[in-house]
Amino acid sequence: MSDCHDLSENNTFDLAVIGAGSAGFSAAITAAEAGARVALIGDGTIGGTCVNVGCVPSKTLIRTAESLHHAAAAKRFDGIETSARVTDWQAVVRQKQALVDELRQARYTDLLPRYDSVTYMEGKASFTDTGLLEVDGEIINAAKVIIATGSQPDVPAITGMEQVPYLTSTTALELEHLPASLLVIGAGYIGVEIAQMFSRAGVEVKLVSRRGLLPKMEPEIGKTLTRYLREEGVHIVTVDAYTGMDVIDGGVRLQAQLNQKELILIAEKVLVATGRKPNTDSLNLSAAGIEMLIDNGVKVDDHMQTSRPGVYAAGDVTGADQFVYMAAYGAKLAARNAMNCNSLSYDNAAMPAVVFTDPQVASVGLTEAGAKAAGYEIRTSTLTLSNVPRALAARDTRGLIKLVADRESGRLLGAHILAPEGADSIQTAAVAIKMGMTYQQLSEMIFPYLTTVEGLKLAAQTFDRDVKNLSCCAG
Structure with a gap:
C-alpha cells in the first residue's frame, strides 16, 4: 500500500471499500464527497445487517408486539378495558419485509447513481499474500482499503x-x-x-x-x-x-x-x-499481514488503521461497538483518515447504547464497576420511576435511572436508564458526558415537565437531596 499522500493517477481507485452495508456506504460516500474515486465492493444483498436482518426488521416486529401488550395493559387506567391479538402473523411479517425492501431501495440502491465517483462491484473480496486486493480473482488497484464486512450470528459449540x-x-x-x-x-x-x-x-x-x-x-x-x-x-x-x-x-x-x-x-x-462474530474468514487477512483479535475481529488503532499501513477497518468486523451508528461513525472516520493522513481518532466515550425491550434499557458512559476499574473514586445515585411525574401520569412506574459521577469533581461518568421511553432520554446524558458536565450542572438545567427525560434532572438532584421533599418542577 502507498503512503498517505500517494493517491496517484496510476491507481484505478483512491479507495476500495469491502462491504456494502451501513459502514461501507458511510465510508464510500464520505470519500466520494472528498473527491476520491471509490470502489464499493458488495457480496450478497446490498445494505448489510441493519436494514435487512437486524435493526429495521427486529424493531418493527418489537413495535408490533408492543401494541398487543399495551392494549391489555390499558386496564391500569380506571374505566378502560381493551385487548388485542394476533390474527395473521404472516401478514405482520410481510408488512415488515415490505418496509425492509423499501428502505434498502431508498437508502442504499437508489443512492449509488447519485455518486458518479463510486463504482459498485459485486463479488468476493480477499487479499493476496502480498497485500493486494482482489475481487473474484481480479486485482483491484487502490491506494487505500477499508474493510467493512460486518458480522454474522455466532453459534456456540453445544454437543449435537x-x-x-x-x-x-x-x-x-x-x-x-x-x-x-x-x-x-x-x-x-x-x-x-x-x-x-x-x-x-x-x-x-x-x-x-x-x-x-x-x-x-x-x-x-x-x-x-x-x-x-x-x-x-x-x-x-x-x-x-x-x-x-x-x-x-x-x-x-x-x-x-x-x-x-x-x-x-x-x-x-x-x-x-x-452474540455475533466478525465476517473475516474469507478475506485472507493473516496471510496479508493484517493482525486479528482473538474473536477474529480486525485489530485497529485509534485511527481505524490495521497493522498493514493503508488498510483500515470499521464496524462490526472490528469486534467492538457493534451498533449501526458506531459502524457508520467509524467508517466515516476511517475514510477521512485514509484521505488525510490519520488526523482523526475514534472516540466512544459518550456512545449511547439501547436495548429495545419494554421498558427500554439505555446506557452511556461508564457503569459503576467500569468506573471503579478505571480508577475513579465515585458517587452514584439511583432513582426509581415512581419519583418521575411522567411515569406517575402514565400509570407506569416500571424502571429506574442510575447516574455515576466522579466523587471529587462531580463530573458525570455514566448514565443508565430502564424506562418505557428510556431510549429517547439517553442522548441528553450523552451530551452531558461529552461536554464534561457535572451532576450539579445537570441538576440545574431546565427540563420540560412531565417528560421521561426530566428523570435525569431528578436523578442528578438525588445525589444531594431527597426529591420527595421537592414540589412539582422545583429545583
Missing part, C-alpha cells in the same frame, strides 16, 4: 447442535408462523429483545443464559428487567453450562447443568442469540 434446525436472529424474524413455544439461548441485547417480542405475540418463551440478563449493564437493571419479563410470562433460567442439544418428537431438547444437576428444557423451536 449441528443436528438441530436452530433459528438465529435472522431466521427468527422471517418466521411466517408463530411456534407454540420457543427456547432462546442467550440473554444479551438480541436475546432479550426477541424473547419479549415473541412472548407478547403469544409464544411460550424460555430464556436461558449462563450470566443472567444483560450482563454488561448495571446489575440493578438486569435484575429489575428480569422481574418484569417474568411478570409477563417469560420463563428465565440461568445455567452453569450447556451440555447437549437434540431433536425430539415435536421439538428441540436442551440439556444444561445447574449446580451440578442436569436440567432439561424443551420447546418447539430454539433460537441461538449468543
Whole structure:
C-alpha cells in the first residue's frame, strides 16, 4: 500500500471499500464527497445487517408486539378495558419485509447513481499474500482499503447442535408462523429483545443464559428487567453450562447443568442469540499481514488503521461497538483518515447504547464497576420511576435511572436508564458526558415537565437531596 499522500493517477481507485452495508456506504460516500474515486465492493444483498436482518426488521416486529401488550395493559387506567391479538402473523411479517425492501431501495440502491465517483462491484473480496486486493480473482488497484464486512450470528459449540434446525436472529424474524413455544439461548441485547417480542405475540418463551440478563449493564437493571419479563410470562433460567442439544418428537431438547444437576428444557423451536462474530474468514487477512483479535475481529488503532499501513477497518468486523451508528461513525472516520493522513481518532466515550425491550434499557458512559476499574473514586445515585411525574401520569412506574459521577469533581461518568421511553432520554446524558458536565450542572438545567427525560434532572438532584421533599418542577 502507498503512503498517505500517494493517491496517484496510476491507481484505478483512491479507495476500495469491502462491504456494502451501513459502514461501507458511510465510508464510500464520505470519500466520494472528498473527491476520491471509490470502489464499493458488495457480496450478497446490498445494505448489510441493519436494514435487512437486524435493526429495521427486529424493531418493527418489537413495535408490533408492543401494541398487543399495551392494549391489555390499558386496564391500569380506571374505566378502560381493551385487548388485542394476533390474527395473521404472516401478514405482520410481510408488512415488515415490505418496509425492509423499501428502505434498502431508498437508502442504499437508489443512492449509488447519485455518486458518479463510486463504482459498485459485486463479488468476493480477499487479499493476496502480498497485500493486494482482489475481487473474484481480479486485482483491484487502490491506494487505500477499508474493510467493512460486518458480522454474522455466532453459534456456540453445544454437543449435537449441528443436528438441530436452530433459528438465529435472522431466521427468527422471517418466521411466517408463530411456534407454540420457543427456547432462546442467550440473554444479551438480541436475546432479550426477541424473547419479549415473541412472548407478547403469544409464544411460550424460555430464556436461558449462563450470566443472567444483560450482563454488561448495571446489575440493578438486569435484575429489575428480569422481574418484569417474568411478570409477563417469560420463563428465565440461568445455567452453569450447556451440555447437549437434540431433536425430539415435536421439538428441540436442551440439556444444561445447574449446580451440578442436569436440567432439561424443551420447546418447539430454539433460537441461538449468543452474540455475533466478525465476517473475516474469507478475506485472507493473516496471510496479508493484517493482525486479528482473538474473536477474529480486525485489530485497529485509534485511527481505524490495521497493522498493514493503508488498510483500515470499521464496524462490526472490528469486534467492538457493534451498533449501526458506531459502524457508520467509524467508517466515516476511517475514510477521512485514509484521505488525510490519520488526523482523526475514534472516540466512544459518550456512545449511547439501547436495548429495545419494554421498558427500554439505555446506557452511556461508564457503569459503576467500569468506573471503579478505571480508577475513579465515585458517587452514584439511583432513582426509581415512581419519583418521575411522567411515569406517575402514565400509570407506569416500571424502571429506574442510575447516574455515576466522579466523587471529587462531580463530573458525570455514566448514565443508565430502564424506562418505557428510556431510549429517547439517553442522548441528553450523552451530551452531558461529552461536554464534561457535572451532576450539579445537570441538576440545574431546565427540563420540560412531565417528560421521561426530566428523570435525569431528578436523578442528578438525588445525589444531594431527597426529591420527595421537592414540589412539582422545583429545583
